[in-house]
């Protein structure tokens with residue numbers, strides 16, 4: 001096997017089986033259809049949420065987590081059919097979406113009225129903390145967003161007040177401990193646990209209001225034609241402002257091209273946006289197809305090699 005990394009110091013045993021255990025295949029993703037408070041609300045009820053790496057922010061503890069190892073950030077996904085909406089909410093940490101498929105509109109503001117940004121496959125959207133955002137599939141096919149949330153514990157979601165009202169109409173109650181109660185399934189809040197208070201006007205007044213002219217701070221469009229090599233999208237000196245806890249880069253490789261071998265100082269997660277690629281270490285390799293996610297542990301020397309016509313990988317690195 002030609003890996004280009006033989007002879008270098010190996011810091012971790014990672015045979016083929018161990019590498020495969022660090023891969024989450026797109027076809028194997030396990031959706032949760034009742035992860036959040038808006039899961040019954042017409043227009044939102046068909047969305048599928050995924051927690052690929054880390055605990056995520058699901059309000060349903062039964063949501064499947066593919067890889068539970070702490071990375072300092074969470075990787076997830078959302079799959080929605082046309083017209084399906086993800087309701088207005090805010091996070092305490094960075095939230096980044098990579099558009100894998102479909103056409104999407106991201107709306108800012110309590111009701112989505114402040115600004116809109118449309119995005120297509122390959123575009124990367126980064127939301128500032130403490131601002132209401134929501135999004136909808138505006139295309140004609142089901143679309144998938146791959147997401148990054150900052151922190152091992154990204155905290156609870158702050159929902160816009162109307163999201164609580166709609167949930168109540170359809171029998172869902174969000175508790176102050178973050179859990180969901182489904183009254184249509186005969187559930188009732190456990191003793192001593194109160195419902196989450198509806199987000200107050202004071203809390204809303206503290207959120208940032210985005211303006212249409214802030215678009216350049218929010219979206220990095222996929223370069224056309226693609227730019228070879230690794231290009232920093234989110235991070236100091238990147239296309240978009242730095243976020244806490246991780247950076248995001250695009251790694252574009254031509255046919256059979258390989259990156260240089262190196263060892264990441266922090267955990268590194270790669271997502272195959274276009275094409276197919278192999279991840280080689282000193283003793284084994286694994287092949288990734290379009291839509292697959294892999295996590296590479298800190299200190300493991302590796303390189304990426306494109307297969308066929310080339311590949312575009314999204315690379316997320318922890319910053320400690």
Ligand SMILES: [Fe+2]
Nearest residue numbers: 089090091095
């Ligand atoms: Fe979110």
